[in-house]
Amino acid sequence: MKRPDDLKPKINVNDIKETSVAQKNAELLRETIRYHNYRYYIKNDPIISDDEYDKLYATLIDLEEKFPQLKSENSPTQKVGGEILDEFEEKSHPTPMLSLESVFKKEKVIDFFHSFEKESHIDSFEIACEPKYDGAAVEIIYKNGVLNSAVTRGDGTKGEIITENIKTIPELPLKLIGYEDKNFTDQIVVRGEVVMFKNDFNMLNDRRMKNGEDMFANPRNAAAGSLKQLDSSITANRPLHIFIYEFTNAGETEIGKHTDALKKLKSLGLPINDSEVRTVDDSDDMINYHSELANRRKTIKYEIDGTVFKLNSLDQRKDIGSTSSHPKWAIAYKFEPKRTTTKLKDIDIQVGRTGKITPVAILEKVELGGVEISRASLHNFRIIRDKDIRVGDYVVIKRSGGVIPQIVKPIKDRRKKTNKVSIPGKCPACQSELMVSDDLKQIYCTNIKCKAQLVQSLVHFASKEAMDINGLGKETSEVLINEEIIENMSDIYNLKKNDLLELDRFDHKRATNLLDEIKNSKNNKFSNFLYGLGIPMVGKHLSQVLSKKFKDINSIMQSDIKTLSKINDIGPTVAESITNFFQNDKNKHEISTIIDKGMDLENKLYSNTNGKLQRLTFVFTGELSNWNRDEAKSIVEKKGARATSSVSSETDYLVVGSNPGSKLDEAQKLPVKTISEDEFVQMIKG
Ligand code: IVH
8 A cells, every 4th residue: 555645644624615625635635644544553563653543633623513415435534423224134145155064073184184085176276274263254345446345144045234333343444445446356355254352352351340230252143233233333342343355256366376465455455364364285285374373372462263275276266166164275273162051961970990070961962063962971979969960051162172972061041841850879781779979079889790890890890992892892792791691701701502592682693793803802911911810000102001911811910019010100009909909809709710711811911922022111202214104013013013103212213314403402301212114123033
């Protein structure tokens, strides 16, 4: 935009008598004010003080009041006010305002990227990455450089005309800057998101609370609500902002790329958030953009709910096209929504494999982060009591980092018919008295013959990451236990085909398959067996740690708390849990029965006789010239060692290939011995 010769034209309104002089001065002031608006809002680099600006603005208002015939809709003074409407009129969008397809998983983003590689007519392409603003979408039309209309998204085909309200947004020009000189398309159709900054939102809500007015739930609602005011002076008092993100009819111009379209719009004085826009040509960079944005999310002034990825070439967009609801050239990669609400239908009482009783919320199905949720954890009965959660309540649920969803709180204001939750006195499975701690946090069924506990233990033992017995899921385990075909976990190794054939769910083939699976499980890895035992506090990782330290099950069973506590990652509490488990007669009996049945509980890591690498742990970094990572891993495993992905004090050797990563620094810090690929080759030859 051209800088006016005089940044502060001195005009004395009292001295002006003739309309033609007034007209000339009004135009001069308007152009100057537009330029300062541009410097302030768009370039973020004002060159006059707020006081100086206010004086210019006040002079223009005086002049327009003295000569009302000069008033112009495009004057910067027209930002506030306008008549109060009875209702909003509607207007069709020149092209439908489609929505974006939302995804929550990075694999879907990668698929989106590869979808263009498959297109025969696309050789190379760029993706523009932008924040997904969480506000209210609008379409704004400039005709011959002048703001003509602003319309809400509405049903996508037509929306409500909110022109007067949109004009109140300070950084949005009513007249495009330097448009006349640009020999450009008559009509410019842009789309953008109206947002309220987080701090403004908080201040607005504080004010509303003090005045006893309803508060807005979030900045999006506040922005949308403010745009829908029939009296635009109300909107003018709401601190709104806008980011323009699309130039819908750029295809009618010479512009070939979305990012160039944004540059052009910026040069016309439109608010473009270009510092946040990045173009990439690699799916890794798309994911990196998203992660960086997610990391900064809290510190960003406005709310965002993900990333929008868009094909940058406007011609390629045209080739790719749209479905009836969304363009195929763009996608929204959303952050995991943190919360949603649903109805608590019931509370299920679960008996864990240790006898621990846990309440589980049964919910009306709801989607959260692209996943359908119908159950949530309630932890314990103390929480139910403290939060006063009742069956029939609407509840807020949250998911953080992919873990099981949790109930945050009941929405008491929505409460109608609800039932208080009572503390169970008897085990729902075996009806025996429960042991309830005073604080209600620990409730246990202490009946060692409780079938529900056995079902859970067996399901865990047979699970994929433990003994991997296909076909021994919850239902089959329940049938086998309820029909008293098995009474202990180890009984599965006594199962006969006829036992199974007596049951409805087994025919010949299914019975044979299950027996084969059970037989094969005897050859499982030692660490899998340890995990399958279900020792309290020992998960997959610690099972591996134990399997690396001990040569067989007997040596673990015989070790004491002191020995166990010396192992990295095992503290005294876990050590105590392990020793308690192995001191328990029932557990001892189970293990010896399983060994009698031919389970190989020698630690294969150690029983491997193939040489020098026994017991060693390798980590690889950088590129190896002889093998890829998987091949190298399988070589060390064949030699009785193991390969892990990160360096720790458990690592014996870091094998360093070319272009090593940060693992090398970590190894040097710890320290862990590093060897070259050649040295590694010598080592495995042995
Ligand atoms: S481009 C054809 N870019 O997301 C789609 N939309 O479901 C063109 N949104 O309500 C939209 N930030 O208002 C685009 N950087 C961005 C966006 C964005 C937020 C909103 C948009 C619409 C929704 C799409």
